[in-house]
Amino acid sequence: MIPALLLLVFSLGAPHKAQADENPRVIEITAKRFGFTPNQITLKKGETVKLRLTSEDVTHGFFLRPLKIDEEIVPGKTTELTLRPETAGTFTTICDHFCGVNHGNMKMTIVVE
Ligand SMILES: [Cu+2]
Numbered sequence: 001m002i003p004a005l006l007l008l009v010f011s012l013g014a015p016h017k018a019q020a021d022e023n024p025r026v027i028e029i030t031a032k033r034f035g036f037t038p039n040q041i042t043l044k045k046g047e048t049v050k051l052r053l054t055s056e057d058v059t060h061g062f063f064l065r066p067l068k069i070d071e072e073i074v075p076g077k078t079t080e081l082t083l084r085p086e087t088a089g090t091f092t093t094i095c096d097h098f099c100g101v102n103h104g105n106m107k108m109t110i111v112v113e
Pocket of ligand 1: 059060061095098099103106
């Protein structure tokens with residue numbers, strides 16, 4: 001009786017997980033000279049998230065080699081990117097599109113735990 005019940009719980013659990021991946025958590029990120037808002041986000045390892053990037057002024061970059069992110073954020077346009085980090089750690093995305101004098105300080109932290 002108990003194993004059958006467990007089986008039922010597991011089979012109900014599975015579609016739930018698939019559904020979560022189809023409707024991932026959406027995180028809005030705004031770029032503006034010379035920073036990102038929010039400037040730190042925390043993700044769970046293996047979690048699918050959708051980042052929605054917009055710019056409030058000029059074109060910025062959003063680059064992070066370890067997570068294979070290489071996007072351009074163009075004013076008036078929303079750049080969407082789906083991410084599923086498989087490695088825990090603290091990562092720093094940079095703006096790799098020259099946007100002004102403090103361009104080199106334009107960074108955002110992604111924590112994967
Ligand atoms: Cu920039």
